[in-house]
Amino acid sequence: MMIPPPYSLTVANGPIKVGSIRILGISSSASMLLGDTESIRLYSFFDTPPESVIVGPLAPLPSLPEEDTNA
Amino acid sequence: MPKGQRTTRIVSIALNTVGSSSVAQFGDNNATNLKSRAIAVQRAVANNDEGDDVRFASYGLFTRPLLQLHTGITVGTRIDRPSPDIEIGCIDVTALSSSALLRAGCGGPLTAQTRVLHIRHFNNPGIR
Numbered sequence: 001m002m003i004p005p006p007y008s009l010t011v012a013n014g015p016i017k018v019g020s021i022r023i024l025g026i027s028s029s030a031s032m033l034l035g036d037t038e039s040i041r042l043y044s045f046f047d048t049p050p051e052s053v054i055v056g057p058l059a060p061l062p063s064l065p066e067e068d069t070n071a
Numbered sequence: 072m073p074k075g076q077r078t079t080r081i082v083s084i085a086l087n088t089v090g091s092s093s094v095a096q097f098g099d100n101n102a103t104n105l106k107s108r109a110i111a112v113q114r115a116v117a118n119n120d121e122g123d124d125v126r127f128a129s130y131g132l133f134t135r136p137l138l139q140l141h142t143g144i145t146v147g148t149r150i151d152r153p154s155p156d157i158e159i160g161c162i163d164v165t166a167l168s169s170s171a172l173l174r175a176g177c178g179g180p181l182t183a184q185t186r187v188l189h190i191r192h193f194n195n196p197g198i199r
Binding site: 006034041045 | 077079090093099105107110118130132134135137138139144145146147148149150151154155156158160161162163164166167169170171173174176177178179180182183185186188190191
């Protein structure tokens with residue numbers, strides 16, 4: 001005998017009407033969905049090791065050695 | 072195919088860039104699995120030569136397990152009646168990048184992961 005699950009979800013889908021969409025950017029495991037979905041799992045990692053931290057407001061670019069500039 | 076199939080109608084789409092494991096989907100799909108890694112070194116001369124450190128295996132970030140949500144509750148889902156269509160006017164998107172998804176339509180489970188790291192040494196005496 002099948003035991004029904006304790007919780008049940010009834011999905012009543014209404015119509016989806018969208019006029020216009022303007023998006024600049026969707027990035028790093030982001031998503032823009034128009035419609036139904038079952039499950040969503042989004043992960044985003046960003047890890048810079050401490051030794052590459054630059055002390056100071058701006059990150060200076062290394063100056064080019066002299067001989068290259070005359071070439 | 073997911074239970075709620077729907078017809079998608081779109082008048083116009085302007086899409087500039089879809090890059091690094093991104094997806095622009097118009098219509099239904101079954102499941103989506105996006106994965107993007109990266110390291111991006113940009114180094115002058117490294118003081119500490121740790122050997123070959125530009126490999127994914129060198130960093131724990133790329134092997135860290137993905138956390139899963141376990142509620143321990145089972146939910147029975149039922150779609151009530153045939154789903155009406157999806158109607159969209161115009162979509163104007165400049166860029167999709169690093170495991171991004173733009174979908175107009177129904178879909179099954181979506182999983183997306185992005186890992187970066189981004190090392191930047193500079194060999195100036197004043198800066199470590």
